[in-house]
Amino acid sequence: MGLPKLIDTLIIQDHQQRNVSVGQCVKAMILNGLGFVNRTLYLMPHFFKDKPIERLLGEGIEADHLNDDALGRALDAVYAYGPEELYGQLAAQAVKRLGLDCKIGHLDATSFHVDGVYNSHEETVPEGLIHITQGYSRDHRPDLNQVVLQLISEHQAGIPLLMEPLSGNSSDKASFRQTLNDHIEQLSTGVGLSLVVADSALYAAETLQDLGSFPWVTRVPATVGGIRELILAVSGEWMLDQPERAFTVLGSNYGGVNQRWLIVYSQAARERAEQTVNKQHLKQSQAEHNAFTALANQTFACVADAKAALAKLQKILKVVALHDPEIIEAASFTKKGRPRKGQLPDIIRYRIEAGVASVLETRCHKIQAKSCLLSPATNWMKRSSAMRKCWSSIHQANKKSNMVSVF
Structure with missing residues (x-):
C-alpha cells in the first residue's frame, strides 16, 4: 500500500544521518507487532536476525540498524509531525488503493487499562499529552488507570479512517463532538465520507447542531425527555394486537435539528421484557411490602406522627x-x-392498617417500554433508491398494523 514511502514523503528527515528511514522503521515495528506486541524496542534486532530483512525493508539494511535509538528517533519524528494527522493520511491512501467505499463511517471509542503510575497522580498534564487516569472502563477494570482510543472506521473492511488517543477519563459525548468538529470536513473531502454512525453518545443537542446538515444515524438514549411517554403512546395497540413486528416513523426537532425517529416493536423483545420486568417487579414489590409490614408493626404517640410516617412511605412506593x-x-x-x-387503658397509641396490592399498570408500562426500541434516529432526509425501498417496507408494515407515519 506504499505506506513507508508516503511516511518518508511527509516527514522531513536527513537521510545522510540515517541507515534506516522513518518509514522503514515504522514498517519494521508493524512487522514486529504482528506477532510480538509485547516485545520492547531494544529486542527488535533479535527479531530480524533470522529474517530476510533486505527483502522486507530494503537493500543494505541490517538487523543491528534497527536498534532502540533509531526506532526512538523515528517515533519522535512521528510525534513531531502529529500522529493523528499522519495516520489520517496513511488511512486515506490505504482505502483508495484497496478500492474501499468510505461513504459510511462508524464512530466509537474503547479503553485500554495499563499498569504503572505514569502521570495519573497529576491533576493536569501539559498540552499535547494524554492523562493516564481512571475513568469509565470498557474492559471491566475500573481499579486501573487507562487510556481511551477513539476510532472512525469505514463500513466494509473495518479499517479505521481516524485514530485518536484520549485521556482515560474522557467523556464520549464531549470527545465525539470535538472529533467530528475537527475532522469531519477532512474526512469528507479526503475519503468521501458522507454519513457518520455512532451510539447514543452522539445524540446531544450541541453535537447535532454542530454537525448541521451532515448526515448522521444514531440511537436516541432513554434519558431524553418524553421518550417513555412517546413509546407508551404508539405501542399500546401493538401489544393488544400482538403482531410479530411493527414499526412507525415519527418526526422530531430535538435540539432544533429536523430528524426522523424509527420505533420498532417485536414479540421477541416483549417476551424478553416480560422476563426481566417480572423478576424486577417481584423483587421490588417484596421489598416495598416488607417496608409496609415494618411500619404496620410500629406504634405512634399521636395521629399526626402516624400520618406523617404513612405519607413518607407512600412517596417511595413504586410498584x-x-x-x-x-x-x-x-x-x-x-x-x-x-x-x-x-378498665380504661393506661396508654393509647396509634397503628396503621391498610390493604397492600401490586400495581399492575406500572408493570405493564415497564414491559411496554422495554418491548420497543427507539432506533435509529437520523437527519438523513435524502431518498436514495435503497432508502426508498427501506422506508417503503416500513410503510407497508405500518399499514398492516394500522399505524400512521408522521414526517
Whole structure:
C-alpha cells in the first residue's frame, strides 16, 4: 500500500544521518507487532536476525540498524509531525488503493487499562499529552488507570479512517463532538465520507447542531425527555394486537435539528421484557411490602406522627399501592395480666392498617417500554433508491398494523 514511502514523503528527515528511514522503521515495528506486541524496542534486532530483512525493508539494511535509538528517533519524528494527522493520511491512501467505499463511517471509542503510575497522580498534564487516569472502563477494570482510543472506521473492511488517543477519563459525548468538529470536513473531502454512525453518545443537542446538515444515524438514549411517554403512546395497540413486528416513523426537532425517529416493536423483545420486568417487579414489590409490614408493626404517640410516617412511605412506593389506609387506636396497660372488665387503658397509641396490592399498570408500562426500541434516529432526509425501498417496507408494515407515519 506504499505506506513507508508516503511516511518518508511527509516527514522531513536527513537521510545522510540515517541507515534506516522513518518509514522503514515504522514498517519494521508493524512487522514486529504482528506477532510480538509485547516485545520492547531494544529486542527488535533479535527479531530480524533470522529474517530476510533486505527483502522486507530494503537493500543494505541490517538487523543491528534497527536498534532502540533509531526506532526512538523515528517515533519522535512521528510525534513531531502529529500522529493523528499522519495516520489520517496513511488511512486515506490505504482505502483508495484497496478500492474501499468510505461513504459510511462508524464512530466509537474503547479503553485500554495499563499498569504503572505514569502521570495519573497529576491533576493536569501539559498540552499535547494524554492523562493516564481512571475513568469509565470498557474492559471491566475500573481499579486501573487507562487510556481511551477513539476510532472512525469505514463500513466494509473495518479499517479505521481516524485514530485518536484520549485521556482515560474522557467523556464520549464531549470527545465525539470535538472529533467530528475537527475532522469531519477532512474526512469528507479526503475519503468521501458522507454519513457518520455512532451510539447514543452522539445524540446531544450541541453535537447535532454542530454537525448541521451532515448526515448522521444514531440511537436516541432513554434519558431524553418524553421518550417513555412517546413509546407508551404508539405501542399500546401493538401489544393488544400482538403482531410479530411493527414499526412507525415519527418526526422530531430535538435540539432544533429536523430528524426522523424509527420505533420498532417485536414479540421477541416483549417476551424478553416480560422476563426481566417480572423478576424486577417481584423483587421490588417484596421489598416495598416488607417496608409496609415494618411500619404496620410500629406504634405512634399521636395521629399526626402516624400520618406523617404513612405519607413518607407512600412517596417511595413504586410498584405496590396501599388501599383504604386507616389509623387505629392501640390500647396498652402498664400492669401485667388481663385487665379488669371496664378498665380504661393506661396508654393509647396509634397503628396503621391498610390493604397492600401490586400495581399492575406500572408493570405493564415497564414491559411496554422495554418491548420497543427507539432506533435509529437520523437527519438523513435524502431518498436514495435503497432508502426508498427501506422506508417503503416500513410503510407497508405500518399499514398492516394500522399505524400512521408522521414526517
